[in-house]
Amino acid sequence: PVCSCVLLFAVFMDLFGVSALLIGVFVPLEIGGRDFGDLLVYSGALLVLMSMGGWVMWYSGNIEGLISGNELTHKRNAVDRFARTLSRRIRKAHRSHSTS
Incomplete structure (x- = not known):
């Protein structure tokens, strides 16, 4: 229900x-010798910027449930091992270039 309200707001x-x-x-708006076109341009741009907040809230409210930490343990360990291996290789390569 909240997501539909936020979606309507954004739209x-x-x-x-x-x-x-x-x-x-595109429409010449002069009243009493004063041009009001700029007012509509700026207020329209402001409304479009405000809608961006609505779109972000709507999108973040529709994200499916995130994976729990227990489910990520195996993947996290593999990523950590890969990062450590890559870091060691880069450090090793840097040391060999700096001593040459």
């Missing part, structure tokens, strides 16, 4: 923001 902010942005760019 509406995108729609309103892009609409305001395009109206501000």
Whole structure:
């Protein structure tokens, strides 16, 4: 339920923001000799930026359950061994180049 509300927020902010942005760019809006196009461009851009927060919240709320630490133990040990081996090889190669 929360994810659907955040999705609606993001979609509406995108729609309103892009609409305001395009109206501000393409429609001449002068009232009393003052141009209000810039106001719509800036407010549209702000709404689109606000929608990015909604998209991030929606996406992070839809991530499937993360793997527990017990399930990662075997993989973590293999990665640690690989990193240590690679580090030793690089250190060994660096020492042989620095002494030459």
